[in-house]
Amino acid sequence: MAAMTSVPFRGGAIDLSALKPAPPAPTGAVWWVEADERSFESYLGLSMQHPLVVEFWSPRAPNAAQMSADLKEIANQAAGSFLLVRVNVDEAPGLAQALQVTAVPMVVGVIGGQLAPMFQGTTSKEEAKAVIDQLVSLAAQNGLSGRAQPVLPEGEQADAAGPDPRFAAADAALERGDFAAAVEEFDKLLAANPADAEASAGKAQASLMVRLGGANAADIQAKADADPADVDAQMAMADLEVASGHLEPAFARLVNAVRLTSGAERESARSRLLELFETVGATDPAVLQARRDLMSALF
Secondary structure: OOOOOOOOEOOEOOOHHHOOOOOOOOOOOEOEEEEOOOOHHHHHHHHHOOOEEEEEEOOOOOOOHHHHHHHHHHHHHHOOOOEEEEEEOOOOHHHHHHOOOOOOOEEEEEEOOEEEEEEEOOOOHHHHHHHHHHHHHHHHHOOOOOOOOOEOOOOOOOOOOOOOHHHHHHHHHHHOOOHHHHHHHHHHHHHHOOOOHHHHHHHHHHHHHHHHOOOOHHHHHHHHHHOOOOHHHHHHHHHHHHHOOOHHHHHHHHHHHHHHOOHHHHHHHHHHHHHHHHHHOOOOHHHHHHHHHHHHHHO
């Protein structure tokens, strides 16, 4: 994918060159890992980007092998909607005790560092998938739109991937400063594949540039300062702040708008905040903190 043009704004700018397509998953890649007492904490941190499904298991548990196989298959079919983290409690007794795992198999979800019990004991593949789908949906509602990275079996290397030609038209539009055309190109990609996270992020960035066209910063700030519950004014001001690199105040004002409003206005503020998360990137510390704040505001 060609480098994208950055647009200067007072106080800083969003670097559109940060948007890069994810290469196809290498052959043999999976979306599950085995964790122990040392590695579990690092995997837990990934729940700030995308949901985790944690399977506590033991080779001694009767009839559990089929459910383990089903969970692996569900994870691989989801291709990054979540990461399955498997913990053998016989090899990690301290972790099992700390998390109060009294019987296995036991499956819990993790969103934003918060553990949520899902089910204990064996269950059918269909029932397990239904519960996991609910977890993924809840994560999306709370702004966790990142995707888990594929995992290669130990010792294997991913093949180098070249530029993705899917983005050629969108890149060309961005390079000539035609952000509306770029939005249209990203929309075409999303129509073909609504789950295309890179196209979604690209559309979010280009849409921000469209909204900022002709914006009068002084007028926008005056309206935003006058009424914290004026969702349109807060969204416009948040756009300006994000474009200027002032992420924390931008996210904070929209979280506050979520707290102060209800109904359609609240949903507008929430949706714009999630869109700005995509614009900035799932791993930015300001995004991670704002996701936690949004969950607190919603619940």
